[in-house]
Amino acid sequence: TQGTTILLASHLLDEVEKVCTHVVILRKGEKLYSGKVDDMMATHGFFELKSDNNEILKGLLKEHNGFSEIKEESGLIIAFPKEEMSAKDLNQFLYKKGLVLSHLQKKKESLEEQFLTLTERQTV
Numbered sequence: 001t002q003g004t005t006i007l008l009a010s011h012l013l014d015e016v017e018k019v020c021t022h023v024v025i026l027r028k029g030e031k032l033y034s035g036k037v038d039d040m041m042a043t044h045g046f047f048e049l050k051s052d053n054n055e056i057l058k059g060l061l062k063e064h065n066g067f068s069e070i071k072e073e074s075g076l077i078i079a080f081p082k083e084e085m086s087a088k089d090l091n092q093f094l095y096k097k098g099l100v101l102s103h104l105q106k107k108k109e110s111l112e113e114q115f116l117t118l119t120e121r122q123t124v
Contacts, residue, residue, distance in 0.1 A: 017111035025115060032118055040114050044084050049077040050103035051094075060097050064090075076103065 010016050016023060017037060025033040033040060051057045054077055061070050061079050069080040087106045094101060109117070 013112040013115055014110065023111070025118060027119055037111060040111065044081045045106055045108040047077075047079045047081070047085075047087065047090060048103060048105045048107060049079060049101055050075065051099055051101050053099075057094070057099060057101075060094055060099055063097075064093060 008016065008020065020037055022035065023033070023037050023040065024031060049057060049061075054072060054075070057077055058070055058072070061067055061077065066081055066083070066085060067079045068082045069078075071078050087104055091101060091104055
């Protein structure tokens with residue numbers, strides 16, 4: 001069977017994420033990415049964490065050595081794992097180190113967040 005291609009130009013990336021299978025990201029006429037939406041979003045996600053002592057939490061995450069980036073936003077620690085990691089394994093590691101979390105949630109970056117990361121990286 002023969003498919004149909006529709007070219008959709010949009011800044012509403014949450015809508016693009018819902019209806020498109022492939023994307024091309026352009027900036028000033030230069031192609032930054034071309035491929036499947038799923039491939040672009042195939043990251044290891046990130047964790048949102050919080051404890052009674054976020055400084056100790058950040059130190060333990062650095063000690064773990066399994067994260068490419070650790071930052072703090074609005075009282076939450078955001079940690080990006082280098083490879084696939086479950087919330088259960090991370091929680092167990094921190095608990096064994098004596099830290100109890102008050103918040104732990106694993107999330108995936110949206111297409112918009114991936115777009116912002118891609119365009120920031122290409123500006124440098």
